[in-house]
Amino acid sequence: MSSYSDKKIYDVFLSFRGEDARSSLTSHLYDALRRAGITVFRDNDLQRGESIYTILRSIEESRIAIIILSKNYAYSRWCLEELDKIMECNRTNGQIVLPVFFDVDPSEVRHQTGEFGKAFQNLFSKINENSEFLLQFNSEVLFSYPREDIKQSEEKLVKWREALRQAASLAGFVILNSRNESEAIKDIVENVEKLLDKTILFIATNPVGVESRVNDIIQLLDRDIQKSHDVLLLGMWGMGGVGKTTIAKAIYNKFGCKFEGRSFLANIREVWEENAGQAKLQEQLLSDICKEMTTKVPSVEYGKMTLKDRLCHKRVLIILDDVNTLEQLNALCGSHKWFGSGSRIIITTRDMNLLRGSRVDQLYPMKGMDESESIELFSWHAFKQASPTKDFAEISRNVVEYSGGLPLALEVLGSYLFDREVTEWKSVIDKLKRIPNDQVHKKLKISYDSLSDDTVKEIFLDIACFFIGMDRNDVMLILNGCGLFAEIGLSILVERCLVIVDYNNILRMHHLLRDMGREIVREKSPEELEERCRLWFPEDVLHILSEQTGTKAIKGLTLKLPRANAKCFSSEAFKKMTKLRLLQLAGVKLDGDFKYLSRNLRWLSWNGFPLRYIPANFYREKLVSIELVNSNVKLVWKKAQMMENLKILNLSHSHCLTHTPDFSYMPNLEKLVLKDCPMLSEVSPSIGDLSEILLIDFEDCVSLRSLPRSIYKLTSLKTLILSGCLKIDKLDGGLEDMESLTTLIANNTAITRVPFSVVRSKSIGYISLCGYEGFASDVFPSIIWSWMSPTNKLTSPFHAFSAMSSLVSLNVPSSSSHELSSFSNELPRLQILSVECSSELQLSQNAAIILDALHATNYKELEPTATTSQQVSNMTSRLIQCCNQVQVPGSKQSFQSILIQMGMNCQVTDILKEKILQNIDVNRCGGCLLPDNSFPDWITFSCEGSSVAFEVPQVEGRNLKTMMCVIYSSTPDNITSDGLKNVLVKNFTKATIEIYKREALVSSEDEEGQRIVSSIEPGNKVEVFVVFENNFIVKNTAVYLVYEESIGKKENKKRNQTGENQFLWYLKIVVLAIVFHFLQKLLDFHHSKVL
DSSP states (O other): OHHHHHTOOEEEEEEOOHHHHIIIIIHHHHHHHHHTTOOEEOGGGOOTTOOHHHHHHHHHTEEEEEEEEOTTGGGOHHHHHHHHHHHHHHHHHOOEEEEEEESSOHHHHHHTOHHHHHHHHHHHHHHHHOSSOEEEETTEEEEEOOOOOHHHHHHHHHHHHHHHHHHHTSOOEEEOSGGGHHHHHHHHHHHHHHHHTTTOOOOOSSOTTHHHHHHHHHHHHOSOTTTOOSOEEEEEEOOTTSSHHHHHHHHHHHHGGGSSEEEEEOOHHHHHHSTTHHHHHHHHHHHHHHOOSSOOOSSHHHHHHHHHHHHTTSOEEEEEEEEOOHHHHHHHOOOGGGSOTTOEEEEEESOGGGGTTTTOSEEEEOOOOOHHHHHHHHHHHHTSSSSOOGGGHHHHHHHHHHHTTOHHHHHHHHHHHTTOOHHHHHHHHHHHHHSOOHHHHHHHHHHHHTOOOHHHHHHHHHIIIIITTSBHHHHHHHHHHTTOOHHHHHHHHHHTTSOEEOTTSBEEOOHHHHHHHHHHHHHHSSSOGGGOSEEOOHHHHHHHHHHTOOOTTOOEEEEEOOGGGOEEEEGGGGTTOTTOOEEEEESEEEESOGGGSOTTOOEEEEETOOSSSBOTTSOOTTOSEEEOTTOOOSSSBSSOOOOTTOOEEEOTTOTTOOBOOOGGGOTTOOEEEOTTOTTOOBOOGGGGGOTTOOEEEOTTOTTOOOOOGGGGGOSSOOEEEOTTOTTOOOOOGGGGGOTTOOEEEEOSSSOOSOOHHHHHOSSOOEEEETTEEEEHHHHHHHHHHHHTOTTSOOHHHHHHHHHSOOOEEEEGGGSOHHHHHHTGGGGGGOSEEEEEOSSHHHHHHHHHHHHHHHHHOOOOOOOOOHHHHHHHHHHHHHHEEEEEEEEOTTSSEEEEEEEEEEEOOOHHHHHHHHHHHHHOOOOTTOOOOOOOOBTTTEEEEEEESSEEEEEOOOOTTEEEEEEEEEEEEEEETTOOSOOEEEEEEEETTTTEEEEEEHHHHHTTTSHHHHHHHHTOOTTOEEEEEEEEOTTOEEEEEEEEEEEEEOHHHHHHHHHHHHHHHHHHHHHHHHHHHHHHHHHHHHHHHHHHHHO
16 A cells, blocks of 8 residues: 555546546536646646556556546446556555546446446447447547457456446446536535645654644644634744644644645745735635635735635634734734634744734643653654663763753754764764854744844843843843833743743743854854953953953953852953943952943942952942842941942842941832841841832841831831841831831741731731741731630730731631631630631531530630720620619529610611610510511511521611610529620521620621621521520520611602702792781771771
């Protein structure tokens, strides 16, 4: 089979009877096949003088044979010879045969009957009659058959009959009239295309890692591609050489046949720039899908309209490879509406910006190869096998590591190193450290060249040479100080896959992209080091500084030497580097005047700065970042200079530093890092002047005893780090005024308990202090509970706790009932506890745990202060009232009624309270007369025992204002208190439990009281429990829900009433006027009579 397929020259061989079909079906079918890009052989292609053996060989060299069986097909000995050969190839080599029954029925061909059978019989008669049969082709005699005897003729007859029977038994196409001819031709062409599968694209000889990535993308495209009706656009985004095109080809090959049409537009970026390239791409798209070779696109706009009209009803798969502008996308894939239902469009690009918003429905970021994939792919190219040979195993890993999982580099370097000696491999690796492989470099440089903004290119080169591994925010401050608009520039670089920002906000870059950037710098001046704009290679920098050959071309320089190999240079080496803005040194000393250092410096990073202070003649007004880590400074400087541009000051590990500088000279400082400065004992009060500061880090400043009070005025500070400050023993109460402080890290200090100001802070989101670490919402409840631990002195924490908002929330879905049970001993100490449950079952379980804890714990309340006691007493008389208490004769039991009001006062509550207090009757039988419903003002629910269950009704035009509870209980007569401990509200609808301590209830007219009522909404199913001391027995509990007219209704009523009053007033005036007028007339009449 394989040898047969390798010899194919033609896609299709057309066998037909010219007189029947040449002028109509055959020519139309031939043209349609050619338009579809299919190579066709027909007898017109035979040159004069060629023998029948040429025809028979052409049949063997064709992948598919189409036989047009017309009425007179069997009258041609030539046709029957072709048919016999075709069926032989079908049997022996698996050639595909497609019969087309043109104006004949398949059964007539199969049995040689009807008109078709007559033609076959006529041919046989003709052969027997003639001594020699001349075979004619295009009305010209090309060759002749020799005379045959009767026996041979009969044998051929049998063979032809069998060939006709076999051909007619195959699935084919029936065309009985010209009306369905065009539709049949379309079906034939589509069938041939599927059988040929000509659109298979070459992927790779060894497609390592392709299958898994294809499967990942297919899941994004929808598992069942054939049944999905949505038009879906998917973007594949990644750096150059990562394998986007390879994966897209594999998807195209695997699933293209499932669509009505498909097209792979390769290298769009390159083709677009060619002459008429835009129209060429649109024409290719039309040609691939609509099979129209003649469609010409005069303009891009015309192409858009044509694509939309032709493709909107077709289910297509389109790959747009290497797109780099929105203009290209708009011209080739304007919107989802361009394509038929179920279409899939895949876009590969290096630019994330093209895929933003709603331009694509799914995004697939391409990832590099892992180590095992990298080794396998590299080995196929370097060793022609799946793994390295033994002698090259270690060095192969070095090359793979250098390639960083980039398939392009693995293939190029593997092929380059194939069949080379180990010494040659080592030489190549050494060279790669200085100069990257040219083929890889050119491929990657495409992304750099596509950057249209010079400032973005500058940012890329700065990062490639100096800033890899640094904090993104720090780098942006430095670059902005250089006037490079870092926010948008860095965003573009990330979108183009040239820079990576990891989860720690650190800048990363692929090794090969880094080397590409550095090679761009080197290429501009390969021989003259001093003319390069950036210097990073140690040997190059050492040469420049030693020979003092620096020039104004140098913008950035880094030299990092080990301390053991520290070197000293003259400061005059920097004299001519007037445009130097980035300077990074380590293990370097400078002799001479610091005035020679560039006045354009924005970034000074000097690890191991050797001096006791920064020299006064060092110009630093333009500096954005000073990083003197591991320095010898004792004072930062003796003479201060105003540094309005300074954003970062990092003096970490400066073991001689004793005092901070005067911060008033750096008003825009955003980041102050003084980590591990063990001699630092004092922080300047001027730190309070840092109105822009975001981070202060004093970690491991072991001699620091306190912070200046001015630090608590810093309203911009977001992060404060004090861990390891062993002598700091307190944080001021002003901490809660630091309104922007979100992170406080102060472990391993002398602070023994979390200050109240920390918990009161409204801004702190993350805390690490006194052993508590985590998000504030998770940690604060634990801190509060710790205050109530028996091992602590409870009085102060409890008062502090009472002064708080008195709400502790516990989210039970993230905390098990077991955890709640383990905390149950502390429940009675909480003012208010709110528990959210995930189900009604959990609600019941947790309510039982809480009630058991409240009933079981019989503790002695803390003694309140005189002031507090008086406040509680005053509020108790108003909101918790012991309404009546009667002692039963001959018994040691007393009966009492308690009225609890929860919510806000209003006119209706005053009326109801008065009625309750007037009508309560306590008798020996436990009877209790209470007011009934008074709809819509109030609704009552009552039940025996200590709980009442009800559904909150909706009262039209009114809002729930207050909830009142009346509890009737008995107690030993020697008890003087009312015995109330808690009220528990269980909301079945919301799956919540709220517990209110007595102290919370007496203050319930404030915000907590409003919260009690607002948590209950119309339609909620609620149960209210009351918890008393153990020696109280609750006989009956009643709940009143008090409603007040809504504000809008009140205002309308007030307006109506005002209108009525005004009307009556006018009416009175009118009546008085009439009476006055009548009296005046009467007096006038009386006066006339007298006269």
